[in-house]
Amino acid sequence: MTAHRSFRRPAAIAILGVASIGLAACSSNDRPQADLAAAEVSTIGVNSYLWRASLEAVSFAPLLQADSAGGVIVTDWYANPSNPGERVKMTISILDTDLRADALRVAASRQVNQAGSWVDAPVQAATVQKLEDIILTKARELRRQAIAG
Template identity: 70%
Template sequence: MIATTTTGRTSFRLIGRTGLVAVAALALVSCGKKDRPKADLAASQVTTIGVNSYLWRASLEALSFMPLLQTDSNGGVIVTDWYANPNNPGERMKVTVTILDQDLRADALRVAASRQTSQNGVWVDAPVQAATVQKLEDVILTKARDLRRNAVK
């Protein structure tokens, strides 16, 4: 719509489709030319997900052997379903990975794990060793750094 003043009043008239296209084209031309993104921009600046894409992809790769229950790339949450190692069917694990930032940093990643053991046919909660969670975080961070390194080449 375009506003025109007639006798102290503002009235509106519709612009045709061709007029709208012309106005949009003029607006785009007047924006000026922008530089292309550099190769080493943070992943959040070159992707459409809400978290660091290298951490996201590395987390999915690291957990690829487990069934996924929930994934949210905008919120940065991956939740697996219970997984029992075929070599140890009396124990199962469930993992939640949360990516907290758009930058590739160690403190942008949080891993939580739950463990259960089978006792008389009933699953009972059991403690998870801190080293297990730390090892999974290290695996994800190493994969993320490798992905970034390979993308920048």
């Protein structure tokens, strides 16, 4: 009887071990909602919250390029109908899979119409900073919404 009992114990431990491995494998596929909304979301090559927020922030302008794998968005020239003598073009680069301020780079070009031709003009640093702030705020909001479900 002792030989039979000593055989049962290792078998029971082995079965429990296999079952726990199976459960661990299941839990990695069924992640809690908060994990899905983690700051690092990169199913498209870059942080998806930054990507979506960037697209939304420049949705008023026509897109020339939107490369989600490389994280680059380039708009075509856009002139505000209320100020047709000025136009802007933007390039947004998402540099990381993390939702961080330094993972975002915004560049803008500005031109003014002088005597029928477009001439390069300076872009105020505050304008670029404002667009970065809009994107980061929207990305954080998207993340909060994903966490809340």
